[in-house]
Amino acid sequence: MKLFTPVRLRAAALRNRVIKSATFEGMSPGGAPSPALTEHHRRLAAGGVGLTTVAYCAVEPGGRSFAEQMVMSPALVDALRPLTAAVAAEGGAAALQLTHCGFFTKLGRDDGRPRAPSRVFNAYGALSGIPLSQAMSEAEIAATVAAFAEAAALAKDAGFAAVELHMGHGYLLSQFLTPAINRRRDRWGGSLEGRLRMPLAVVAAARAAVGGDFPLIAKINLRDGFRGGLEIAEAIAVARALEGAGVDLLVLSGGYTSKTPFFLLRGGRPLRDMVAVETSRAQRMALRLFGPLYVKRYPFTEMFLRDLALEVRAAVKMPLALLGGLVSRANLEQAAADGFDFVALARALIADPDLVVRMERGEIERTRCDACNRCVALMDDGGVRCVLDDPPAA
Numbered sequence: 001m002k003l004f005t006p007v008r009l010r011a012a013a014l015r016n017r018v019i020k021s022a023t024f025e026g027m028s029p030g031g032a033p034s035p036a037l038t039e040h041h042r043r044l045a046a047g048g049v050g051l052t053t054v055a056y057c058a059v060e061p062g063g064r065s066f067a068e069q070m071v072m073s074p075a076l077v078d079a080l081r082p083l084t085a086a087v088a089a090e091g092g093a094a095a096l097q098l099t100h101c102g103f104f105t106k107l108g109r110d111d112g113r114p115r116a117p118s119r120v121f122n123a124y125g126a127l128s129g130i131p132l133s134q135a136m137s138e139a140e141i142a143a144t145v146a147a148f149a150e151a152a153a154l155a156k157d158a159g160f161a162a163v164e165l166h167m168g169h170g171y172l173l174s175q176f177l178t179p180a181i182n183r184r185r186d187r188w189g190g191s192l193e194g195r196l197r198m199p200l201a202v203v204a205a206a207r208a209a210v211g212g213d214f215p216l217i218a219k220i221n222l223r224d225g226f227r228g229g230l231e232i233a234e235a236i237a238v239a240r241a242l243e244g245a246g247v248d249l250l251v252l253s254g255g256y257t258s259k260t261p262f263f264l265l266r267g268g269r270p271l272r273d274m275v276a277v278e279t280s281r282a283q284r285m286a287l288r289l290f291g292p293l294y295v296k297r298y299p300f301t302e303m304f305l306r307d308l309a310l311e312v313r314a315a316v317k318m319p320l321a322l323l324g325g326l327v328s329r330a331n332l333e334q335a336a337a338d339g340f341d342f343v344a345l346a347r348a349l350i351a352d353p354d355l356v357v358r359m360e361r362g363e364i365e366r367t368r369c370d371a372c373n374r375c376v377a378l379m380d381d382g383g384v385r386c387v388l389d390d391p392p393a394a
């Protein structure tokens, strides 16, 4: 299968075109990468993925959604080297996902409210005393752009083969793109050209920081999934703009963690686990009472973003990764036949980290993952894992 053949992204030589999509590992206590994080990604590399994405590294402390998330800094470079070396020793390559949460956080900060394009209601943080965000000043936008660039350069120093700039799922760069969230009247908002200015500034600064040989990947939304959100016509324009800006690969996703979290996953809605792991009593109560109403269900279908992704495929020439509900060899073959250059898989590889080598050997046709989504609820509770491996309840 073509997806199992080598490919280059700028200087990065990848042994195949299968990407482990970023899934927050919950394996960085105190913000430091743990041996478990290294082992998690080593195992994925040993299992045959071409590029494994280390999730959700914030570019500045105020960009964290979770207290124990990594924040890129010079001090982290040496700490991350064992991970990138372990992945390379297995013949794989690692990318680092760089992110800023914008308003989507429950963490307070000393200098005011969470920063976002505009002042918006933050339902996620409301019961933690953070009901509103604060619009970023020009100087804050410039500082955050610089933080993305610095983080990309440090990731390169740490031995990552690429960085993935997170522009989807309702995090800061996605918040800039979304008309209902970015209500700015200055040059950073308004028309799509204005809403694109921040993501494009990040790409330009990151490119200047990493040089011409290092791949920049962007994860973008095809649709946000709520009224006033980004829709496919604008997503196509975003893809074209990123292609023009020299991004090397787009990972096509969708959904808004603060509003439509299961749009990006589909399948089970593990409310009981979400309640069980919630540490705040008030949040627990709210989730129990309002969760069934507020957390919308989206049934799982295989390749659930394919139709929207095909519209982007028709509009750009650049490499694209199809993501979302790829669970079988037949799905991978369909993605390649559709003209997607890469595939990205998340839950299938949490359930079966050696899916690629077993598919190559003809031992397995599909993952055992049943999209229960309990891995999502439990990722911050002892590290991401497939619950199918949990011992049966006594």
Ligand SMILES: Cc1cc2nc3c(=O)[nH]c(=O)nc-3n(C[C@H](O)[C@H](O)[C@H](O)COP(=O)(O)O)c2cc1C
Pocket (backbone or CB within 6 Å): 021, 022, 023, 024, 055, 056, 097, 166, 169, 219, 253, 264, 265, 323, 324, 325, 326, 344, 345, 346, 347, 348, 375, 376, 377, 379, 384
């Ligand atoms: C446990 C878990 C954690 C996730 N964490 C992240 C994350 O940190 N960053 C991100 O961009 N997407 C995250 N996602 C979304 C996945 O990368 C992917 O977009 C989604 O699961 C759909 O792909 P799949 O159908 O192959 O699972 C997460 C998904 C899961 C299941």
